[in-house]
Amino acid sequence: MNISVIIPVYNASEFLEKAVDSALQFEEVREVVLVEDKSTDNSLEVCQKLVVKDSRVKLYQHPDKGNHGAGATRNLGLEKAGCEFISFLDADDHYLPNRFNAEKEIFKDEKIEGVFGAIGVEYLTEKGRKEFQDKFKDISLTTVNFPAEGKEVLKGLLGLTLRVFGTFFHLNALTLRKSSLVKNNLHFNENLRVHQDSDFITKLAFHCYLKSGIIDKAVAVRGVHDNNRITKIIRYSPQYNERQFLLWKSLYEWTAANPLPSECRKKIYLTYKSFDLSLKTGLNKYFCTFLEVIKNPQILKTQYRFTYLNR
Incomplete structure (x- = not known):
C-alpha cells in the first residue's frame, strides 16, 4: 500500500507534531498532506518546521491564503494527494500502531473501495473531558456494533438495519481508494461548516463498496480538549x-x-x-x-x- 494522509490544520499548533509523527510511523504512508486554513495561532510555523523535518510532509494553503473551513480544506488535500490510498487525520488526534493492519489484508480484494474502523478517546484537559462526557456519557470507543460491508453500511448509517448499527464511524479510521473518489466525483460539501464528514460518509457508503476493519478496538485516538466543536452544541437546541x-x-x-x-x-x-x-x-x-x-x-x-x- 501507498497512502496519503490528509490533515486539515486550523489552530492546532499544540497537537500537530504528535499527529504528524503518528502518521509517519508507517512505511505505507508515503506522504502527509498538511492543508493550513489560515490559523490564528502559530500552526503555519509548526507546519513549516515539520516540512523541513521530514520530506514526506507536504504543506499547502488555499490559493488566497484565506480561511475556508474543514470541507474546502479537506477537498484541497484530496486534490493534492498523490498516492493510491487516502486516509484522514484531524490535527489534534493521532494514529495507533495498528492503524492499517486490517487495510493491508482487506484491500487485497479489489472490489473493496474503503475500510473503516474504531477510534478511542484521550482527554487532554479536564474541561474537555467534562464537556465530552456530559454530551456522550462515558463512551470510550466510537465504532459500529457489528461487521458490515456493501449496501448494509448505508442502511446501517441511516438506522435501517434490524440491529442498531451504531454511530457514524470517524474519518480518522477511514481509508479509501483515491480512484474510487475520482470515479464517483466525491468530495466534501463546502457549504456545510459542520457535519461535512457525516454528509461525505453517507454519500460514500452509497457510491463505494465499504467494509469494516478493526471495530472492537481503537486504531486512532480523538484528542478531547477545551476547543472541540463537537461538544459545544447542546442537543436539540x-x-x-x-x-x-x-x-x-x-x-x-x-x-x-x-x-x-x-x-x-x-x-x-x-x-x-x-x-x-x-x-x-x-x-x-x-x-x-x-x-x-x-x-x-x-x-x-x-x-x-x-x-x-x-x-
Whole structure:
C-alpha cells in the first residue's frame, strides 16, 4: 500500500507534531498532506518546521491564503494527494500502531473501495473531558456494533438495519481508494461548516463498496480538549437543529440525482422534514425522528398543523 494522509490544520499548533509523527510511523504512508486554513495561532510555523523535518510532509494553503473551513480544506488535500490510498487525520488526534493492519489484508480484494474502523478517546484537559462526557456519557470507543460491508453500511448509517448499527464511524479510521473518489466525483460539501464528514460518509457508503476493519478496538485516538466543536452544541437546541437541517437538506438534495433504495430515500426525506419542521415551529419538544414517526404518525400531523396555524 501507498497512502496519503490528509490533515486539515486550523489552530492546532499544540497537537500537530504528535499527529504528524503518528502518521509517519508507517512505511505505507508515503506522504502527509498538511492543508493550513489560515490559523490564528502559530500552526503555519509548526507546519513549516515539520516540512523541513521530514520530506514526506507536504504543506499547502488555499490559493488566497484565506480561511475556508474543514470541507474546502479537506477537498484541497484530496486534490493534492498523490498516492493510491487516502486516509484522514484531524490535527489534534493521532494514529495507533495498528492503524492499517486490517487495510493491508482487506484491500487485497479489489472490489473493496474503503475500510473503516474504531477510534478511542484521550482527554487532554479536564474541561474537555467534562464537556465530552456530559454530551456522550462515558463512551470510550466510537465504532459500529457489528461487521458490515456493501449496501448494509448505508442502511446501517441511516438506522435501517434490524440491529442498531451504531454511530457514524470517524474519518480518522477511514481509508479509501483515491480512484474510487475520482470515479464517483466525491468530495466534501463546502457549504456545510459542520457535519461535512457525516454528509461525505453517507454519500460514500452509497457510491463505494465499504467494509469494516478493526471495530472492537481503537486504531486512532480523538484528542478531547477545551476547543472541540463537537461538544459545544447542546442537543436539540436551535443551533443543533439548524446544523442538522443543513446536513439532511444536503443529503435530500443529493437523493434527487442518485437511485437510492426507496427506504433510504424515505428515511433521508423524513429526517430532513423533521428538522425543517422543528425550526419552523420552534418547538423542540415536537422534534421527531423517523422511528418516532413510524411509532406515532400523529406527531408529524401535529407539527404540520402547528406550522399551518402559525404562518
